[in-house]
Amino acid sequence: MPISPFLIKETAGKIEPLLLNMYSHKSEVLMLCVSFLNRFDIEIEPLFACIALYDVKERKKISENFHCDLNSEQFKGFLRSHTPCIDSSSQARSAVFSVTYPSSDIYLVVKIEKVLQQGEIGDCAEPYMILKESEGGKSKEKVEKLKAQAESFCQRLGRYRMPFAWAPISLTNFFNFSTLEREIRTTMLQARRLSERSLNSEDNYAVSNFKATTLTVNTFIKQEGDRLSDEDLFKFLTDYKRSSSLQRRVKSIPGSLKLEISPASEVLSCCLTPELLQVKPFPENRSRPQKEILEFPVREVYVPHTVYRNLLYVYPQRLNFANRLASARNITIKIQFMCGEDATCAMPIIFGKSSGPEFLQEMYTAITYHNKSPDFYEEVKIKLPAKLTEKHHLLFTFYHISCQPKQGACVETLLGYSWLPILLNDRLQTGHYCLPVALDKLPLNYSMHSPESPPIKWVEGHKGVFNVEVQAVSSIHTQDNHLEKFFTLCHSLESQVTFPIRLMEQKITEATLEHELKLSIICLNSSRLEPLVLFLHLVLEKLFQLAVKPMVIAGQTANFSQFAFESVVAIVNSLHNSKDLSKDQHGRNCLLASYVYYVFRLPEPQRDIARLGILVHFHEELALQMVVSTGMVRETVFKYAWFFFELLIKSMAQYVHNMDKQDTLRRSRFSDRFKDDITTIVNVVTSEIETEHAEKINISLAFFLYDLLSLMDRGFVFNLIRHYCNQVRILSNKLNTLPTLISMRLEFLRILCSHEHYLNLNLFFMTSVSAPASPSPSLSSQNSSSCSSFQDQKIASMFDLSADYRQQHFLAGLLFTELAAALDTEAEGISKVQRKAISAVHSLLSSHDLDRRCLKPEVKVKIAALYLPLVGIILDALPQLYDFTGKTFFSSLICPLKVTSLSDPDEDQESTNAINQSVAWAIAGNQFNLIRSSGAPLSSLYNTLSPDTTRNLLICFLWIMKNAEQSLIRKWIADLPSMQLNRILDLLFICVSCFEYKGKQSSDKVSTQVLQKSRDVKARLEEALLRGEGARGEMMKRCRTPAGLNENLRWRKEQTQWRQANERLDKTKAELDQEALISGNLATEANLIILDMQENIIQVRNCTANNLLGGVLKVLVNSLSCDQSTTYLTHCFATLRALIAKFGDLLFEEEMEQCADLCQRVLHHCSSSIDITRIQACATLYLLMRHSFSSISNFARVKMQVTMSLASLVGKSSDFNEEYLRRSLRTILAYAEEDMDMQPTLFPVQVKELLRNLNSILSDTVKMREFQEDPEMLMDLMYRIAKGYQTSPDLRLTWLQNMAEKHAKKKCYTEAAMCLVHAAALVAEYLSMLEDHKYLPVGSVSFQNISSNVLEESAVSDDILSPDEDGICSGRYFSESGLVGLLEQAAELFSTGGLYETVNEVYKIVIPILEAHRDFRKLTSTHSKLQKAFDSIINKVPGQKRMFGTYFRVGFYGSKFGDLDEQEFVYKEPAITKLPEISHRLEGFYGQCFGEDAVEVIKDSTPVDRSKLHPNKAYIQITFVEPYFDEYEMKDRVTYFEKNFSLRRFMYTTPFTLDGRPRGDLREQYKRNTILTTMHAFPYVKTRINVIQKEEFILTPIEVAIEDMQKKTLELAVATNQEPPDAKMLQMVLQGSVGATVNQGPLEVAQVFLAEIPADPKLYRHHNKLRLCFKEFIMRCGEAVEKNKRLITADQREYQLELKKNYNKLKENLRPMIERKIPELYKPIVKVHSTTRDSFRNSSFKKYEAHSSQNI
Secondary structure (H helix, E strand, O other): OOOOOEEEEOOOOOOEEEEEOOOOOEEEEEEEEEEEEEOOOOOOOOEEEEEEEEEOOOOEEOEEEEEOOOHHHHHHOHHHHOOOOHHHHHHHEEEEEEEOOOOOOOOEEEEEEEEEOOOOHHHHHHHHHOHHHOOOOOHHHHHHHHHHHHHHHHHHHOOOEEEEEEEEEEOOOHHOOOOHHHHHHOOOOOOOOOOHHOHHHHHHHHHOOOOEEEEEEEEEEEEOOOOOOOOOOOOOOHHHHOHHHHHEEEEEEEEEEEEEEEOOOOOOOOOEEEOEEEEOOOOOOOOEEEEEOEEEOOOOOOOOOOOOOEEEEEEEEEEEOOOOOOOOOOOEEEEEOOOOOOHHOOOEEEEEEOOOOOOEEEEEEEOOOEEEEEOOOOOOOOOOOOOOOOOOOEEEEEEEEEOOOOOOOOOOEEEEEEEOOEEEEEEEEOEEEEEEEEOOOOOHHHHOOOOOOOOOOOOOOOOOEEEEEEEEEOOOOOOOHHHHHHHHHHHHHHOOOOOOOEOOOOEEEEHHHHHHHHHHHHHHHHHOOOOOHHHHHHHHHHHHHHHOOEEEEEEEEEHHHHHHHHHHHHHHHHHHOOOHHHHHOOOEHHHHHHHHHHHHHOOOHHHHHHHHHHOOHHHHHHHHHHHOHHHHHHHHHHHHHHHHHHHHHHHHHHHHHHHOOOOOHHOOOOHHHHHHHHHHHHHHHHHHHOOOHHHHHHHHHHHHHHHHHOOHHHHHHHHHHHHHHHHHHHHHOOOOOOOHHHHHHHHHHHHOOOOOOOHHHHOOOOHHOOEEEEEEOOOOOHHHHHHHHHHHOOOOHHHOHHHHHHHOHHHHHHHHHHHHHHHHOOOOOHHHHHHHHEEEHHHHHHHHHHHHHHHHHHHHHHHHHOHHHHHHHHHHHHHHOOOOOOOOHHHHOOOOOOOOOOOOOOOOOOOOOOHHHHHHHHHHHOOOOOOOOOOOOOOHHHHOHHHHHHHHHHHHHHHHHHOOOHHHHHHHHHHHOHHHHHHHHHHHHHHHHHOOOOOOOOOOOHHHHHHHHHOOHHHHHHHHHHHHOOOHHHHHHHHHOOOOOOOOOOOOOOOOOOOHHHHHHHOHHHHHHHHHHHHHHHHHHHHHHHHHHHHHHHHHHHOOOOOOOOHHHHHHHHHHHHOOOOHHHHHHHHHHEEEHHHHHHHHHOOHHHHHHHHHHHHHHHHOOOOOHHHHHHHHHHHHHHHEEEEHHOOHHHHHHHHHHHHHHHHOHHHHHOOOHHHHHHHHHHHHHHOOOHHOOOOOOHHHHHHHHHHHHHHHHHHHHHHOOOHHHHHHHHHHHHHHOOOOHHHHHHHHHHHHOOOHHHHOOHHHHHHHHOOOOOHHHHHHHHOOEEEEEEOOHHHOOOOOHHHHHHHHOOOOOOOOOOOOOOOOOOOHHHHHHHHHHHHHHHHHOOOOHHHHHHHHEEEEEHHHOOOOOHHHHHHHHHHHHHHHHHHHHOOOOOOOOEEEEEEEOOOHHHHOOOEEEEEEEEEOOOOOOHHHHHHHHHHHHOOOHHHEEEEOOOOOHHHHOOOOOEEEEEEEEEOOOHHHHHHHOOOOOOHHOEEEEEEEEEEEEOOOOOOOOOOOOOOOEEEEEEEEEEEEOOOOOOHHHHHHHHEEEEHHHHHHHHHHHHHHHHHHHHHHOHHHHHHHHHHHHHOOOOOOOOOOHHHHHHHHOOOOOOOHHHHHHHHHHHHHHHHHHHHHHHHHHHHHOOOOHOOOOOOOOOOOOOHHHHHHHHHHHHOOHHHOOOOOOOOOOOHHOOOOOOHHHHHOOOOOO
């Protein structure tokens, strides 16, 4: 039975042994079946096959021979006289080969032999090469003649063989080389032999996945008589593999050999081991067995001997009789294993070949005809006797075989003898030998001497002429000096031997025995690694015997305990430090783990020692040696403490069993001294905690104490546990490694708590009135008398981790204490510790559910009572829980907002899920804020748990609530303070979001995410540019972002496993479906438990006090907002209806905000496609309206809330079904009409009115869905809908929020912010009429600095806003806190959009309100955000423009556009959008609407002539436009922000000539400037705005020239004065100004327009203006050239000279034109009189034509 180590498999918190193969690198196992089909073209004689594996690269034979033949019965009859019997084991035709180190250089070599006959090999092979039996005629006669000759040779020479042919077969295709290199590297070259492998499913790890393959060898290579050695074979195979030409040149024999190669099956039927022992199952009726072929690995295989094996292999290699007499030609060697010198002493232990006896007394080598120096390839396999003596030897007898029959002559002629003693100095002789050959008869007692000694006649004067190799594969003979000496001396102690004893060349007397034995013990570790591993089990067994058995030597008692123990420690250290031996995940040596688990047995006590009463128990001696060890020995012992702890446990268990102490009291099983030693060991381990091996030692100790709980007195073990935990806790206070030490304590306790009797160890039955029958018989039931103590406890104390609890429930108390400590600790790296602590508890609860002993409900109740203190710990950890309620960044900012008080201290704290919840909570006013009573900021005090960790903790909470006794839960709730009760509701709220059903997850989502990322590339680039961030910033973001791995490290006893979050990609559809099913069931179960908790709260508490009703309602509404099963929804709606019926009045008066949320969620479920859900939702909504009417005879508020809910649903939700919603509305109407009690009232009429309004909203929804793919049209429609609700502020605000969310999803943050600003202005209008506070804004007028568009909200006048009217402005946002929340949210969006200046304007409205409320915390946050905004403005790179948006004029022409025909808009696009991008987008969208052929984009910006357009086509004209400002506006718009904010006028330019061409010469080039005025200013609540006015003015050619020169001059001025200077930019501008090759440059412009004074006086002023422009231009050029001179480097001097030269040339050419003035422009036309100085009021100069028309 092969041995394997054990791993520990964690199953729901329990730790169980899992048997795995201990060697991760396993042999490739090949099944080989051999069969002949028409072996050769002629069949004339019996042939014999020998198959073996060879590794060409290592030049080594790697398997023993497998002999087989497939001769017919006719040919077998030729040999019957030489075959005394045929054993079944020799008839095998199937073999199983194992390959530990697969390689592409491994060949399977088939050698064919035949019966010896006269002639060379070539002569014997020639008939096979030229004759074919199928040809008939003479060929057939020759075949018959040859067959007769063969029969004659077989009868005479049947026992002799000769080489014939061979065939190599490469096994490259049968090994799995894709993973070979990795397997060898990772498994440290570990393997095992086939006969020792474990036949279980784990062994398939390294076997190649190939199918059974049938190979047919069609050609055989003829053997060469002088090339038979293995060296010749390896050389030939190397050349054969490398050269294809060699394969064609070799002489081949045609034939057919069929081989079937396949992977060996798991269970081999009818199989024989290499020793020919039967392997079960072995059917008796099977005639042909399979043989396992022993492997000779190319390298060491470190596997201990586990089966008896004692084989000797003899390889005759070469004989040199070249100088011998002529008679020595056909030479064979008879090989015998002798036990004496008589001929009858030949032992029948030589393994036979095929079709013969199983064992033989002699074996003959194959004969090479007429060769005096033959090479041999024979393998003689011998089964060695278990006990060898000096008489055992190998005898080699050399014969000449006469092939020709001669009358009276003998077939065999004796040539000589040689022999090899098997033992030399009592050691087995192996290796290479060159032996002499004796010619004379062997003398008496020759076997006692080496072949060199006897005085007889030798061949060639006693020279060595015979080469032979002897190798052993033995589990008896160590072949290592140190091991041999140790075992020999141990044997001399155990047996009656006669002293002195001979050990190699040393004689040992009884007096020196003790000293020599101690030396041999010390030297054991010096043994070679391979023999030490091979005999590891025996070595350890002997050492353990020496440790506990006092030996009597020469009448004196000798104690070897310390020496034996230190030797064991040294061996353990060597095995762990060896790089060639495999280790498990925790670095534990697999050989040692295997030994402890499978092999170790207690040393048997000596009878005489036992009678003397000085018996030493192994566990006591081992513990003592561990205690008294010192120095390096002590350090090593505790470094590898796991091994010695496992030994202790195994020995203790066997001691209890052997001594029949199972029924003895635990405290009496072991001695007090042993207990003291165990205590000391635990203390020593505690002192080792500060070492580098602390974690491994901690785990080893935990498993040790885990096992001690099953063997020793549990009170004693508990004291050890308490002491250890206390010492570690004290140590943690000294060292600054708190998370590490908490983690170690948690691992320690987690292992202990996985004990199978964990519940009984914690006395769980003492937590209830009556104790159940003990699930484990190992726990005494005598303690059950204290069960009544439960009745005396206060209910509240059961939920606290009190001292009494920790004392009564020891292990659970320790675990909960560590959990609480981990959650209360704030230190680096504590998150992993918290995850580990929560995972431990979660695993324990899982194990209880899987434990069959805990299935009864009454047992579950008591188990749940054991975990009640965990509830208090979870409630205390409430601020640390991950917030599952946030979906995405913007949905959390905009979608359903809740209103809170302004003084909420937690509004500015950011959650770890990247959601800034401060704004949402400021608007929401969530009383449901996850804070402690101290009101401290969450993120500053506590480390937020990860989603998975939070989920596990919440599962624990729900498990307890489900299984605990419900009457107990109700009593507990009834006594709880209101604040604690609110915390429970907070926890339930998080639970609802945590266990929301996510639906089926598919790997297709990954590709969808990749596609989405590619679509967002441009947006991310824009954002990076907008924020001034580059690649480095993006990289830093990625570095700060978690990699997404779920680092859920789970301990197993032998294995640590990491789970990755993306493992979903490797799962099949069936697995994904199963996961979805489990997820759905979990969501339903969790929510039903939550619902039961709420029912308990409603039943036992007064919900009218302390806002409990609001808390319950929030949880219910949250559950309705999540995806739920129909089962849960049915129960939830029933609870809601009961709540409405019981607390309806309070609901409508105190909880209006929650009522509004409830309406929205119920209405959403009214659109469900599931009938039962829709029916339940309709009934609930109708009851809500009916009860509202019954309370106040008017349900205006509910009507408004329902209407707003539907508007919000339509605007935000994309998954509601309009048709189902209309059905639900009809159902509600039917309820109202059939409700007889309400018929006398106005209720049915008001319901009809409400439903009419709802149907109107649904009609708008239909339109919206038509434009779902057209974002601009969709926003226009939503804007019109919002405009239509001008008389309903609540609905208008709802639609503005809908628009904000749509914009946010498109990342149009500025527009989203503007929507919220409009909403805030609407709220301000309401507040200004309701309250007269100076700190509040005065309606929408106060928002003008943010946007001039906000004034449209002032249209909501007094006749509309009536605060007294029920249902109007009753939403949560029409309050000061709502106003602040909207503005803060708008500020966040402005900041995200890069409009930092606007953030300041927003907070100018917010700050007075905060100051009035003395909310200094929020003021701190506000000013911090302002500082951040201002820093963002300041820190922009100088000269780098901020990117706010790009604008395009878009005109639609064609009847296909409907209302859009001839409409012009200005579109705002992202900052870096180019004209082709928007053109492609619009053309693609409308192409899908109207057809690609029906849409055409007009490429130019000229006015569109409708008469030239095709009536059936849709035309789109797109033009890039820029903001336009008058000169007076530019004075106020100084910054780049001001030039890109509040934009209403845009301009685009169209060049043209009078003859219709767009471009012409300078004299012909005109330009049309078109100024567009939009209805509203950008940015607005939409991204496109209608054009309401268009102005055009035309520039003449000279005016165009003036404009161009002004631009060039401005560019020069900017480049010259830029700080810091930019030399490249300056040179580029200069090159375009003074360069010699500038086309239509300044010189050409001047020559065209300034060369002559214009004849038309109207052009005088333009001429003069252009002249002045050139004058300034040439001045700027000079400044730029000088500036460039100061900036250039030495290598640019020539360039500077060229610039200077070009500048001077340009200046000289322009000088005449610049200096030429028009005299008429400077002639005075008004006389100046001293008395009429008022004339200067107008002007001193006028145009020439005006002067000529006046008479002075």
